Amino acid sequence: MRATVEVNLKAIANNISLIKSNTAAEILAVVKADAYGHGLVPVAKCAIASGATWLGVALLEEAQSLRESGITVPIISWLTPPGSDFKRAIELDIDLSIPSLRHLELIVAAGKALGKKPRVHIEVDTGMTRGGLLGEWEEFLIAIKGAEVDVIGFWSHFARADEPNESENISQMQEFEVRLTQLQGAGINPTHIHFANSAATLTNPSSHHNIVRLGISMYGLSPDVNTLGSSQTLELEPAMTLKAEVHLVKRVPAGSPVGYGATEITSRDTKLAIITMGYSDGIPRNTTNQAGVFVAGAKAPIIGRVSMDQFVVDLGPDSNAKAGDIAEVFGSLGYSIDDWAAAAGTINYEIVTRIASRVPRIYA
Numbered sequence: 001m002r003a004t005v006e007v008n009l010k011a012i013a014n015n016i017s018l019i020k021s022n023t024a025a026e027i028l029a030v031v032k033a034d035a036y037g038h039g040l041v042p043v044a045k046c047a048i049a050s051g052a053t054w055l056g057v058a059l060l061e062e063a064q065s066l067r068e069s070g071i072t073v074p075i076i077s078w079l080t081p082p083g084s085d086f087k088r089a090i091e092l093d094i095d096l097s098i099p100s101l102r103h104l105e106l107i108v109a110a111g112k113a114l115g116k117k118p119r120v121h122i123e124v125d126t127g128m129t130r131g132g133l134l135g136e137w138e139e140f141l142i143a144i145k146g147a148e149v150d151v152i153g154f155w156s157h158f159a160r161a162d163e164p165n166e167s168e169n170i171s172q173m174q175e176f177e178v179r180l181t182q183l184q185g186a187g188i189n190p191t192h193i194h195f196a197n198s199a200a201t202l203t204n205p206s207s208h209h210n211i212v213r214l215g216i217s218m219y220g221l222s223p224d225v226n227t228l229g230s231s232q233t234l235e236l237e238p239a240m241t242l243k244a245e246v247h248l249v250k251r252v253p254a255g256s257p258v259g260y261g262a263t264e265i266t267s268r269d270t271k272l273a274i275i276t277m278g279y280s281d282g283i284p285r286n287t288t289n290q291a292g293v294f295v296a297g298a299k300a301p302i303i304g305r306v307s308m309d310q311f312v313v314d315l316g317p318d319s320n321a322k323a324g325d326i327a328e329v330f331g332s333l334g335y336s337i338d339d340w341a342a343a344a345g346t347i348n349y350e351i352v353t354r355i356a357s358r359v360p361r362i363y364a
């Protein structure tokens with residue numbers, strides 16, 4: 001096995017159960033981006049078996065794959081540019097988000113062409129200034145009256161939920177209430193109100209409404225290790241372990257230049273191992289020295305630049321690692337996902353979602 005992602009579905013189940021026991025809201029499992037790299041369909045099925053009653057994805061293609069796998073729970077797709085195949089979405093009973101007047105028009109037209117009422121969730125921009133209705137709101141309140149859609153939900157998204165003390169969280173919630181009241185004033189009464197992502201679910205019960213949208217926490221990772229603490233602090237169990245096989249082990253003298261650009265020179269006689277993953281597999285290239293692997297019972301840091309398909313680690317002179325050994329790139333033994341994120345100057349979300357599809361996923 002050259003490289004594998006091992007996904008512990010039991011961990012995902014435990015993470016969902018833990019969060020479910022702390023909220024009265026329904027759980028929407030966010031499985032966009034191939035379930036944050038963990039595998040769309042296996043994770044979606046695990047989440048449903050663990051008590052999630054909704055699924056959320058960015059793309060229609062993702063929602064379509066879920067339906068094709070036989071999943072029947074409600075699925076929301078929230079990133080559907082105007083060129084999307086709305087007819088197909090409506091045919092497949094996929095709930096659509098409405099972030100603009102244009103979307104409302106297109107979705108109504110698609111529903112009419114099919115003779116089927118689309119199920120929609122109205123998305124309001126309450127301060128993140130990304131998706132959702134903002135300047136068109138007044139016009140929208142007129143247009144939505146009598147529109148041929150089934151308004152199931154009303155929702156927004158937090159910009160700073162991972163910084164629970166920031167006042168934007170409160171101002172976004174206030175704006176949300178104002179808009180909901182205005183919508184109800186227009187005679188539209190959505191039954192499913194949702195706002196909270198993982199960070200808000202963990203820190204802000206007043207944001208839960210009827211559904212919480214869980215992404216990163218379901219995968220056992222902290223929404224922000226600096227402000228909310230580690231997985232451990234949050235009692236979450238990371239579900240993903242990344243492993244790769246050692247291609248070669250070689251003994252080299254002090255003064256050996258390693259890798260492209262000879263950016264590092266060995267400072268002592270040592271043993272190096274070539275690990276069979278590289279930046280094309282999603283290993284961040286700027287992690288030299290900062291991250292590494294766990295092999296033959298010890299941590300071994302990266303030395304030199306990460307290449308496309310491989311990188312080199314310094315085993316130290318006394319290691320008994322050998323070619324064919326399986327190194328843990330990240331997991332519970334050596335370097336964590338959060339360690340890799342810190343090394344690459346990014347967030348754990350990016351580390352797990354960037355692991356390439358050429359790395360097979362294995363389920364336990």
Ligand SMILES: *Cc1c(COP(=O)(O)O)cnc(C)c1O
Pocket residue numbers: 030032078157196197198199213214215216217223
């Ligand atoms: C990705 C996403 C989530 C999940 O966010 P986490 O921080 O991973 O819990 C929730 N809602 C929307 C709209 C999203 O795009």
